[in-house]
Amino acid sequence: MQSSASKRQDQVPPKTLSDLPVGTHGVVRGLCGGREFIGRVAVLGFTVGAKVTAIQNYGRGPIIVAVRDTRVALGRGEAAKIQVEVMRDT
């Protein structure tokens, strides 16, 4: 509910995959974390520009996202290392 019109004018806090509500789409903007982590998730398709959709996100515990026609479960901590830009609904 934070993305009211007035708030959007200000600097929007960077969103991560763990904040993506169920059913919304996002685009990966960056990854943080160690080389090994980046290696593992980039291979699964989480590269800059990749489109992701939140399939399940209950606010705690692991989440499920769809990326490149596959479903991937990620721990909340891992999801928080993937920065995304939320896309307006098509």
Place this chain on the structure above:
Amino acid sequence: MNGQIQNPLTVALAGQPNVGKSTVFNMLTGLDQHVGNWPGKTVEQKTGEFAHHDRPIRLVDLPGTYSLTANSEEERVARDYLIRERPDVVIVVVNAAALERNLYLLAELLALPVRVVVGLNMLDVAEQQGIHVEPHVLEAALGAPVVPLVACRNQGLGELMDAVERLAAAPGAFKPNRPAIRAAHRPVLQEIHTLIAGHVPRPYPEDWFALKLLEGDAEITDRLRQAAPEAWERVHVLLRQHEDAYLDIAGGRYEWIGRMVRAAVVHPRAGAVTLTDRLDRIATHPLWGLALLVGIFGLVFWLTYTVALPVVNWLDGVVVSGLSEGLRTILAAAPGWLSGLIVDGITGGAGTVLTFLPILVIFFAALGVLEDVGYFARAAYVMDRFMHWMGLHGKSCLPMFLGFGCNVPAVMGCRIVEDRRARLLTILLTPLVPCTGRLAVITFLAPAFFGRAAMFASWGLVAVNLIILALIGIAINRLVFKGAYTAFIMEMPLYHLPNARTIGLFVWHNTWAFVKKAGTIILVASVIVWGLSTLPGGDVERSLLAGLGRALAPVGRLMGLGDWRLIVALLTSLVAKENTIATLGILFGAGGPGSGLAQQVAGVLTPPAALAFLVVQMLFIPCVATVAVIRQETGVWKWTALSVALQLALSLAVGVTVYQVGRLL
């Protein structure tokens, strides 16, 4: 067909997980396959031989990996094989329903000097998802043969092997469209290339070596540091300025994939809700998912014991007893020790253990179905939040599920946990899952010990066992690993119909470990136990085993187990957990399990002591076969010793507590 004997072709089978690669392997090779480990690795190696158009073919199944970067031992094994052994052709199996992600492995393969045929599998599943793939268009884009397959229905495998044969016959004709790296990193790749020219250790291809250096690949970096320290210094400086290269290279590969599939794949309209999504709303829900998991496991156990127990009782009562009687008659003229060794030692020990086979077959068949339809990943997902308390993640649950059948394949199953620290902890905890053997002892003794409350007591014992497992996990994570944490990243495959052949092999695989240990370790141990129980005089009461039991009686008394026979029964469970019953049978002089043995044992125990006995039996040192695989999988004796010491201390501590507290109540 030219009738001549031709040189065998060596073909490697590559593919990401969940693409049906093992189905392709099994369909091509049949049961003519050899399963072992890659030399010096705890990674399974499968090879098989068959003929196609009279041409002998040796098929090597590479570990299922998402890429060829040195992220895991599987990936190192796969790429080492391709680089060192140079197979004639590589088949890469891809899942048509997840084509983009699957082609990533192909993008990596094409950086190596290999000839590749793409097996486009699961076209039926893709169609169900509304994804339409044109194999010819994809083939034209890739410049590599693409063969459509539905491997589980044996469709397209002949054509696949035809394509392999054609490629092997004309290797020069293979001119694929290889992915190039993005313009931004081309100059630095060129620079690295120049710096390492002539310094690349054999047999690595120089182009590939340079690319992996830029990716920051740990193994390749080490190789260069050892082989050419001066070149390494200069490359190292360069790499420090390009630490972001990996993500960019991966992104570039996905761009290349995007171009390859653009014309070949038609996607469904966005937002279509698939069957998998609908099922997952329940199966991965934090609450319903957990309820479903408990329900499914309840059902699996109910099914296993309802169907298998009558068979086990029949095997034990009719087959093994009959065999013993028959052997005793045949050996009547032979010396007493020989008849004792064969009848009481071997048949009564290893033979009795084998009667548990039906339980294992049915349990693993049920698990095999769950695994094959894709439910295992959901179970791991649901359990993830609980596993976090132990510093583990959901994947560690999967070997533990196997543990309810037999701890031996369960410990081997810990290989799926990527991180070494998490894998060691999972290996340490898995033997605390009560296996069929232990559950059988409980099932046998509980009715006599607790009467009508037996069912309740049995479930309580299993629950206590699992709570202890969790507490130990939490404690070790806090004390030894200082709360370190491993990443949970796991693909959730689409649900699909189970394949009988895949399930059959799953059962065979997991049960074979048990049969093998019954035929080897348990056989030898049975003979030793029998020897100790007869030597020196042939009288059990005055045997070495009895002496050992009496010597340990003071410890037993703390748990209300002053009777040496109970201590000996616990000690022989080291051979195999279910041996406890067989030993009690011998020592209490019963005709065999079933003739009031449980009541006789209950007679010498007070209720708190009876409970203590079962608790100790559940938590006691893992059986020898499990200890052997713990050593094999961890590669160090230290962890093996720790595992044994932990369970010994644990069983004694909990046993004493249960008895002493129970006595006060």
